[in-house]
Amino acid sequence: MSGGRLAWVVLVLLGTAACGCIVQGRCRTDEDCEAPMVCGEDRRCVLECRATEECELEEICSGNRCVPAPGCAGCSFAHAQAVCVHGDCSMGPCRSGWIDANGAAEDGCEYECAPAGDEACNGRDDDCDTQTDEDFDLLADPENCGGCGTVCPEPAHSSARCDFGDCFFSCDAGWYDTNGEADDGCESDTCTPAGDEVCNGRDDDCDGTTDEGFDKTLPESCGPFCTVCIFPRAVPRCVDGRCRMGDCEAGWWDINRSPYDGCEYPCEPTGEETCDERDNDCDGATDEGIVCCPEEMVPVTTAGGSFCIDRWEASRPDATATTFGTDPSYATSRPGVLPWPWMSGRVTLSDARAACAAAGKRLCNAAEWVAACRGPDDTEYCYGDAYDAAICNGIDAFGAGGFHYMPTGSFPDCTNEYGVFDINGNVWEMTDDGMMRGGAYNCIDSRTLHQCSFSIDPSRVNAIGFRCCR
Numbered sequence: 001m002s003g004g005r006l007a008w009v010v011l012v013l014l015g016t017a018a019c020g021c022i023v024q025g026r027c028r029t030d031e032d033c034e035a036p037m038v039c040g041e042d043r044r045c046v047l048e049c050r051a052t053e054e055c056e057l058e059e060i061c062s063g064n065r066c067v068p069a070p071g072c073a074g075c076s077f078a079h080a081q082a083v084c085v086h087g088d089c090s091m092g093p094c095r096s097g098w099i100d101a102n103g104a105a106e107d108g109c110e111y112e113c114a115p116a117g118d119e120a121c122n123g124r125d126d127d128c129d130t131q132t133d134e135d136f137d138l139l140a141d142p143e144n145c146g147g148c149g150t151v152c153p154e155p156a157h158s159s160a161r162c163d164f165g166d167c168f169f170s171c172d173a174g175w176y177d178t179n180g181e182a183d184d185g186c187e188s189d190t191c192t193p194a195g196d197e198v199c200n201g202r203d204d205d206c207d208g209t210t211d212e213g214f215d216k217t218l219p220e221s222c223g224p225f226c227t228v229c230i231f232p233r234a235v236p237r238c239v240d241g242r243c244r245m246g247d248c249e250a251g252w253w254d255i256n257r258s259p260y261d262g263c264e265y266p267c268e269p270t271g272e273e274t275c276d277e278r279d280n281d282c283d284g285a286t287d288e289g290i291v292c293c294p295e296e297m298v299p300v301t302t303a304g305g306s307f308c309i310d311r312w313e314a315s316r317p318d319a320t321a322t323t324f325g326t327d328p329s330y331a332t333s334r335p336g337v338l339p340w341p342w343m344s345g346r347v348t349l350s351d352a353r354a355a356c357a358a359a360g361k362r363l364c365n366a367a368e369w370v371a372a373c374r375g376p377d378d379t380e381y382c383y384g385d386a387y388d389a390a391i392c393n394g395i396d397a398f399g400a401g402g403f404h405y406m407p408t409g410s411f412p413d414c415t416n417e418y419g420v421f422d423i424n425g426n427v428w429e430m431t432d433d434g435m436m437r438g439g440a441y442n443c444i445d446s447r448t449l450h451q452c453s454f455s456i457d458p459s460r461v462n463a464i465g466f467r468c469c470r
Helices: 003-018 349-358 366-374
Strands: 037-039 045-047 059-062 065-068 080-085 088-094 158-163 166-171 234-239 242-248 297-302 305-310 428-430 464-466
Touching: 065 366, 297 366, 305 366, 349 464
Parallel strands: 428 464
Antiparallel strands: 037 045, 059 065, 080 088, 158 166, 234 242, 297 305
16 A cells, blocks of 8 residues: 555544444444434444434424424524424513513514403503503593593583583583683583684684584684694694594604604605614614624524524634633634644533633523524535535545644535534534534545534544633
């Protein structure tokens, strides 16, 4: 055998050993079988699955292995039960005391309310429709004038009325309020002319007609008592003889849906909501419905929710393009530096968790990692379904004998639409279940081991790294 051929065989064997490949056959545990085989009941290596239906509800069958379903990554809904069936995440019933008022699964059951029956005038949302006392007109109801339980009095020879939230009275036919005193009501049966007719609900000129010549459909003389409709920063309207609030003035919004303060919320819309600590859509909430990630992380959205994941594999704070660094205090996510090393000691699960926590993050769980790897198109590798030896850092990338660590981001096409780099190849990435995923630079079978669905126990591999989520 030639020297070159011998060197190739040695490298292949080293690469195989480094990735922990084993001989297939009889087994006692799954670790005795070569992926994607598992140890069956007859102590022989068999395929774990052939179809997704053979896996648990939170898993799918990929590469004949049951793996976390990307759609189940973070499958949860605020104050509601979550149901995830083979990657299809959906919201179940709301928890007691919470209502899905807006019909949007993104924020779950967002409205805290305990139904108490039909709506009553009490300042509470009894029927849990997000509106309070909506069946009562506090602007015109003399039984609830300006507020629940405020009853307008009825002095002698009069009837009570509520005019734009204030109590007044109207004289009965043939009776007049000549002294202008509310306490004695309409005390006279003789009409005394008070001058020209004005719009006030009285017969000022004693001609037997009240408010003649006035248009009571206008907001400045609305209804039987000529109410002047005023709503702060809103267009007043007169509808069926009652004041109603129309459109808000430019730059103002009615967030609390109360006519008393009109359009109370100043805001200039700038389009759809984006992650900028501003209320872009002027709905009273800031950055709602989206995940805001720091610059070194990217958002990943699944049917079950969203999370942030590091763009690049974890590295030490003092790592450079040529050195791994020695500071283990916290994990960084940076391009152009060597990833967290294993040379000086195997990275443990507690090491990875602590490094992420020190950075204000956490170690990614398996479902999150798989979702980020597969990308929005749910592909077998981060870059697509077809294996390409040159795209990510694997044993095939440099040819025989040339495989080695590379600084993060050295393979610019080893990514997907989410923007995560090197999630296939370079170093194995540990997830919170303690398993390794993504393959490494030194695995002989990169086609299999780089698959997003593949996982392996850390005792069978080296070149261990990780990345953080939050």
